[in-house]
Amino acid sequence: TQRNYTLILESDSEPLLKKVDGQFGEYFENVLLRLPENRRESVEAMRRIVARQDLELDPLVSFLEQQSTSLPSLADVPDWLHVALFEIGKIEPTWENCLIFQKSEAYDTVVLTNFLNDVTAIGALRGSPMPDEPEAQSLHEFVFENDALTDDAYAAYMQSLPYKSKV
Numbered sequence: 001t002q003r004n005y006t007l008i009l010e011s012d013s014e015p016l017l018k019k020v021d022g023q024f025g026e027y028f029e030n031v032l033l034r035l036p037e038n039r040r041e042s043v044e045a046m047r048r049i050v051a052r053q054d055l056e057l058d059p060l061v062s063f064l065e066q067q068s069t070s071l072p073s074l075a076d077v078p079d080w081l082h083v084a085l086f087e088i089g090k091i092e093p094t095w096e097n098c099l100i101f102q103k104s105e106a107y108d109t110v111v112l113t114n115f116l117n118d119v120t121a122i123g124a125l126r127g128s129p130m131p132d133e134p135e136a137q138s139l140h141e142f143v144f145e146n147d148a149l150t151d152d153a154y155a156a157y158m159q160s161l162p163y164k165s166k167v
Contacts (some may be wrong), residue, residue: 013135028055060084
C-alpha cells in the first residue's frame with residue numbers, strides 16, 4: 001500500500017488506532033519505514049507523525065524523504081524538525097513558512113538561503129508577495145541583503161518585496 005498509516009487513520013477502528021498508537025515506535029520502524037511503496041501518506045497522517053515526541057530524527061527524516069508530498073505549514077511542526085524539512089524540501093515554499101522558520105529556535109541562515117536558492121522554491125515564490133506586516137521586516141532584510149542568493153533567486157524575490165518595505 002502507498003498510504004499505510006493514512007488508511008489506518010481513515011478506518012476509524014478504535015481498537016486498531018489504539019494498538020498502533022500504543023506501539024507507534026515499533027509500527028513506524030517495522031512497517032512504515034520498511035514499505036518502499038509507502039510514498040503517498042496524507043498531509044494529516046504526516047502531521048500526526050511529525051508531532052510525535054517519541055521518534056528519532058534520522059528515521060523520521062528518512063520517512064519524510066520518501067513521501068511524495070510536502071507539509072503545507074510549519075505551524076504544527078516542532079522546532080527541532082524545521083531545519084530537516086527545509087534541507088530535504090518537504091515543506092511547501094511559502095513566505096509564511098520562511099517567516100515561521102526565521103522566528104524558530106532552530107533557525108539557520110544557510111539552510112534558509114539554500115532553500116530559497118532551490119529552483120522549486122524560486123518557482124513557487126516568484127511573484128508571490130511577501131507578508132507586509134511589521135513582523136516580516138526581518139525576512140525582507142534577509143532577502144534584500146543576502147549575497148548568497150543566486151541571481152535568479154534574488155531577481156525573483158525582489159519582485160516579492162512589498163513596495164513600502166524599509167530595506
